[in-house]
């Protein structure tokens with residue numbers, strides 16, 4: 220089975236067929252407020268004409284024989300099944316011999332037998348957002364009327380399992396759950412979720428003229444949002460889960476960040492953009508055809524154009540997008556340039572770069588301390604796994620090595 224790994228692709232655009240419409244009101248959500256950019260639009264739903272144009276151009280713009288569509292929210296299941304059936308029909312019309320795959324990200328609360336049958340029949344990979352055990356999840360992931368959502372999500376997961384749909388979990392790490400890494404990790408093992416993606420929550424509150432309150436990255440200022448994880452929490456969280464994983468679960472459970480770190484250790488492109496050297500491969504398209512440089516940069520100043528006026532190829536290969544792609548590396552502060560883990564970290568996501576480095580240069584990642592702690596802690600293990608891979612042996616041999624009590628051979 221595959222994980223949702225669109226970032227490994229040369230060019231990729233997430234599509235938001237219902238804009239930022241959602242039946243939940245997760246407190247930390249960076250999508251919800253994006254509706255403010257579209258107050259003039261009567262409804263936030265992609266038109267059939269726009270859908271067709273997107274599907275045709277998106278397939279044409281790909282350089283690989285396989286094409287991956289990623290349906291993203293708001294809440295994707297707020298569009299009816301008939302919408303996705305139409306999309307599949309259009310994909311078949313324009314595929315012209317290419318293999319087309321679909322993955323869809325959902326909060327899981329609207330899943331029912333019919334949806335699950337549809338996903339199974341059409342081979343969708345489903346990403347479900349769930350922030351760990353009930354008390355963690357329900358802290359922030361609430362409905363519009365303030366009700367918890369955990370039980371509905373679990374019911375959705377049971378249905379996915381019942382119908383044999385492939386799914387994986389997307390969980391955020393915030394101020395509330397970050398201090399309980401093992402409770403968190405064991406939960407995913409208990410629900411037999413073998414592919415887990417953890418995303419740290421880092422947001423700053425600002426006042427902008429366009430009404431958006433969450434700050435884009437790469438500039439200083441604003442007030443850190445309470446729900447953000449601290450660098451110390453993030454470092455401890457990663458190290459604790461890593462210790463458990465590296466002793467028991469390598470090759471059995473896939474934690475996206477550990478996979479990506481190992482990839483960087485052996486010099487292969489990581490499966491997640493935050494750990495890659497450059498940005499720019501992963502755009503996002505709003506319901507009305509507006510295309511932005513990245514899902515985390517849906518701000519007017521990062522808009523590449525609209526599909527009505529420009530082709531996907533033009534926008535994603537435009538000088539503006541090339542410029543955006545390079546910023547990740549170009550804006551690294553001195554501390555990152557000197558860092559021995561630069562090859563693994565690349566300064567992480569520019570969205571999180573808003574503090575000063577030790578030379579008082581701007582642009583250091585707010586989570587730097589946590590990442591550094593993790594890389595330093597895990598380095599001997601990654602070195603060992605790298606040697607195993609180079610000798611064409613499975614990295615999972617690390618577990619036996621640790622059991623034997625061997626020194627891992629790092630000086």
Ligand SMILES: C[S@@+](CC[C@H](N)C(=O)[O-])C[C@H]1O[C@@H](n2cnc3c(N)ncnc32)[C@H](O)[C@@H]1O
Nearest residue numbers: 247248249250292293294324325326348389420
């Ligand atoms: C914005 S949602 C859209 C799809 C769908 N509604 C869902 O919740 O899965 C996609 C993912 O982004 C995560 N997310 C929301 N706000 C975030 C933030 N401020 N920082 C990082 N991830 C965030 C959500 O938890 C979810 O897993």
Ligand code: SF4
Nearest residue numbers: 241243245248293326
């Ligand atoms: S379910 Fe997804 S889109 Fe909706 S509020 Fe929560 S994170 Fe945002």
Ligand code: SF4
Nearest residue numbers: 492493498513568569
């Ligand atoms: S800005 Fe962050 S999320 Fe966007 S492509 Fe770059 S690393 Fe990925």
Ligand code: SF4
Nearest residue numbers: 555558561564566587
């Ligand atoms: S660990 Fe810190 S200093 Fe090193 S590359 Fe990452 S953000 Fe930069």
